[in-house]
Amino acid sequence: MMRYASVTDRLAGLGSDKWAVHIRAREMKRAGHEIIELTIGEPDIPTPTDMLDVAEHAMRTGRTGYSNGRGEPGVLAALSAKYTARTGRAIGPEHILCFPGTQTALSLVMLGLAEEGDEIITGDPLYATYDGVVRATGATRVSVPLRPENGFRMQAADLEKAVTPKSRVLLLNTPHNPTGAVLSAKEVAEIGEVCRRHNLWIVSDEVYELLIFDGSFASPLDQPELADRTIAVASISKSHAAPGFRSGWCVGPAEFTQKLLPLSESMLFGVQPFIADMTAYALGQPSAAAATMRESYFRRAQLISKRLDGIAGIGADVPQAGMFILADIRATGLSGNDFAMRLLEEEHVAVMPGESFGDNLAGYLRLSLSVADDKIDAACAGIVRLATRLQQRKSA
Numbered sequence: 516m517m518r519y520a521s522v523t524d525r526l527a528g529l530g531s532d533k534w535a536v537h538i539r540a541r542e543m544k545r546a547g548h549e550i551i552e553l554t555i556g557e558p559d560i561p562t563p564t565d566m567l568d569v570a571e572h573a574m575r576t577g578r579t580g581y582s583n584g585r586g587e588p589g590v591l592a593a594l595s596a597k598y599t600a601r602t603g604r605a606i607g608p609e610h611i612l613c614f615p616g617t618q619t620a621l622s623l624v625m626l627g628l629a630e631e632g633d634e635i636i637t638g639d640p641l642y643a644t645y646d647g648v649v650r651a652t653g654a655t656r657v658s659v660p661l662r663p664e665n666g667f668r669m670q671a672a673d674l675e676k677a678v679t680p681k682s683r684v685l686l687l688n689t690p691h692n693p694t695g696a697v698l699s700a701k702e703v704a705e706i707g708e709v710c711r712r713h714n715l716w717i718v719s720d721e722v723y724e725l726l727i728f729d730g731s732f733a734s735p736l737d738q739p740e741l742a743d744r745t746i747a748v749a750s751i752s753k754s755h756a757a758p759g760f761r762s763g764w765c766v767g768p769a770e771f772t773q774k775l776l777p778l779s780e781s782m783l784f785g786v787q788p789f790i791a792d793m794t795a796y797a798l799g800q801p802s803a804a805a806a807t808m809r810e811s812y813f814r815r816a817q818l819i820s821k822r823l824d825g826i827a828g829i830g831a832d833v834p835q836a837g838m839f840i841l842a843d844i845r846a847t848g849l850s851g852n853d854f855a856m857r858l859l860e861e862e863h864v865a866v867m868p869g870e871s872f873g874d875n876l877a878g879y880l881r882l883s884l885s886v887a888d889d890k891i892d893a894a895c896a897g898i899v900r901l902a903t904r905l906q907q908r909k910s911a
């Protein structure tokens with residue numbers, strides 16, 4: 516029998532049950548059923564053609580060699596400009612490392628900060644891959660409840676209760692997936708104060724920075740008193756409708772990036788120069804793609820909220836940001852899992868159960884906004900029909 520490292524056990528079967536509805540929806544599609552799929556969130560517009568032109572030109576003019584571990588000079592300069600302008604402090608290339616997407620950035624950053632015996636704190640609900648990111652390090656995940664009555668925004672008092680002597684890192688996500696919650700600068704400062712008191716790192720997942728409908732973006736990276744303990748991670752996946760290019764980065768203290776560089780080099784040996792050129796170009800101007808997505812996702816969120824409002828006790832508040840809306844179906848008496856599975860079988864509408872994103876989202880559904888308006892409308896009709904049937908059954 517061959518032996519494997521314990522990391523394979525820690526990650527085995529991770530989350531496959533969370534995707535049961537999505538997997539069943541794909542099966543039904545293959546069997547010929549027409550399914551309206553609101554499970555996955557992925558930009559529904561193509562990567563802008565001017566970006567593709569830059570990547571193609573770069574490829575054709577020899578930008579296909581090896582890069583270096585930190586990133587190509589052009590993209591480092593573009594990121595320096597972005598974060599210097601945003602933070603009001605000088606953020607040079609020594610503060611930055613490029614990675615293939617936020618996901619890689621999260622994983623490698625976390626490997627540099629925590630290990631077995633440590634605790635990493637996240638909100639609950641949380642983005643589905645965070646469990647794997649934490650477990651890969653060997654650390655244990657500890658949750659802070661994100662409460663509907665606070666608009667799912669993490670509160671410093673709740674964080675304080677989750678801290679133990681083993682806590683090393685707070686993994687913060689604003690704007691938040693799946694709730695769309697956007698932390699205010701005051702909330703970030705209060706959360707940061709707890710982290711300062713307990714000497715915690717803050718890893719700030721900011722992939723939805725440009726997809727805010729309501730409120731303004733605040734990051735611990737932008738607060739000078741938190742800068743020495745904050746590492747922000749982001750990418751062009753959402754902001755520029757370019758998830759397949761896998762172009763992301765982290766920004767943090769120079770000492771941190773220097774310490775992490777050998778790990779990044781040993782794993783990645785640099786990222787693709789032609790994609791770096793495309794990313795540098797994209798970061799050099801306002802994102803028209805983000806403006807388009809903000810407009811359509813906000814419109815669809817309003818549409819869903821209006822359609823579901825008060826039907827059989829259901830509610831769906833318009834989120835502050837992102838690519839999803841949550842529907843509160845607790846009044847139907849069904850769990851999110853049971854409602855979502857019945858919705859798929861009976862109405863051929865696929866949505867994610869809230870439970871897939873943590874215990875605190877039990878009795879909710881997550882609906883993707885990156886689907887055309889007519890499909891959104893038909894999905895709402897299916898939800899209304901099922902909820903109405905459930906209510907009639909209850910009162911009969």
Ligand SMILES: Cc1ncc(COP(=O)(O)O)c(C=O)c1O
Nearest residue numbers: 616617618642692722750752763
């Ligand atoms: C909160 C959050 N973080 C990270 C990612 C991954 O982004 P990337 O494509 O940059 O790896 C996603 C993608 O859905 C996300 O929702």
